[in-house]
Amino acid sequence: MLAASRIDEVRQAVAELAQAAPTARDLMQQMVKALHERMLKYNWVGFYLLEPGADPPVLVLGAFEGAMTPHTRIPLNQGICGAAASSGRTVVVDDVSKDPRYLACSLETKSEIVVPVFVQGKVVGELDIDSHFSSAFTLEHQELVQYCAMLVGTKLEASGR
Numbered sequence: 482m483l484a485a486s487r488i489d490e491v492r493q494a495v496a497e498l499a500q501a502a503p504t505a506r507d508l509m510q511q512m513v514k515a516l517h518e519r520m521l522k523y524n525w526v527g528f529y530l531l532e533p534g535a536d537p538p539v540l541v542l543g544a545f546e547g548a549m550t551p552h553t554r555i556p557l558n559q560g561i562c563g564a565a566a567s568s569g570r571t572v573v574v575d576d577v578s579k580d581p582r583y584l585a586c587s588l589e590t591k592s593e594i595v596v597p598v599f600v601q602g603k604v605v606g607e608l609d610i611d612s613h614f615s616s617a618f619t620l621e622h623q624e625l626v627q628y629c630a631m632l633v634g635t636k637l638e639a640s641g642r
């Protein structure tokens with residue numbers, strides 16, 4: 482299947498980036514670029530990181546590819562982003578117009594996935610991807626995005642930010 486082989490290729494490419502990147506920050510920058518360029522339905526790709534020491538906690542926009550978003554700081558009780566970070570679970574929304582939690586980034590966005598990034602079992606941030614296509618994030622895409630988030634968590638543990 483073409484789609485599956487593209488996912489395998491990208492999985493391999495991000496694994497190579499993780500091996501070569503000197504820091505987690507480098508990895509996040511290279512990863513958002515690679516995912517945005519290679520996955521045609523990934524129309525906005527970005528990381529949010531929990532601001533260290535912030536009380537109440539807030540997610541701050543990090544490396545991203547795609548149009549600038551108005552949501553550069555997101556409290557944990559807002560958005561799909563807040564839901565994923567506060568629950569520590571992947572959130573997939575097939576039709577953002579039907580989810581009352583959704584914070585609009587682009588009028589073209591139809592579906593979204595947000596996957597938490599963990600360091601030593603704690604959420605430190607997340608990988609957020611928006612698509613102009615509804616239901617873009619099937620199970621095999623979820624697995625790819627979770628793999629990417631895991632690589633970044635591992636890199637953060639090994640090298641710091």
Ligand code: SME
Nearest residue numbers: 550560561562583584586
């Ligand atoms: N849609 C997100 C906000 C971030 S933008 O998509 C980049 C949310 O509902 O939390």
